[in-house]
Amino acid sequence: MRLDQWLWAVRVFKTRTLAVAAIKSRHVKVNGAETKPAHEAQAGELVTARTGLMTRTLRVLAAPPSRVAAKLVPQFAEDLTPPEELAKRDERCVRTPGFRPKGAGRPTKRERRVMDEREGD
Numbered sequence: 001m002r003l004d005q006w007l008w009a010v011r012v013f014k015t016r017t018l019a020v021a022a023i024k025s026r027h028v029k030v031n032g033a034e035t036k037p038a039h040e041a042q043a044g045e046l047v048t049a050r051t052g053l054m055t056r057t058l059r060v061l062a063a064p065p066s067r068v069a070a071k072l073v074p075q076f077a078e079d080l081t082p083p084e085e086l087a088k089r090d091e092r093c094v095r096t097p098g099f100r101p102k103g104a105g106r107p108t109k110r111e112r113r114v115m116d117e118r119e120g121d
Helices: 003-009 016-024 070-075 083-094 109-120
Strands: 028-030 046-051 054-060 077-079
Touching: 003 016, 003 028, 003 046, 016 028, 016 046, 054 083, 070 077
Parallel strands: none
Antiparallel strands: 028 046, 046 054, 054 077
């Protein structure tokens, strides 16, 4: 099975197009060496893929017939990702992009009314 298909089938990337783009931009390595999307993924190979902030390390166990359910992924790929990398994924989820602590930044409409009432006193 092609490497881009395997990465898509074991749910490392959401689409094959994203898998191909990552391989071509040298974010995916097989046994420490750069490769091409058409590389045949064989059992025992070590695949390192950078996805966002995290670098995942997987060992190829077998080639699935097609995209598999998340529960079945361990039959086809052994996850060897170090705990430090998994912590990066969890850290990113804690900080949501639109979050700001209350009182920081511009006041809301309600806060502005309260401030205006205090000034009038």
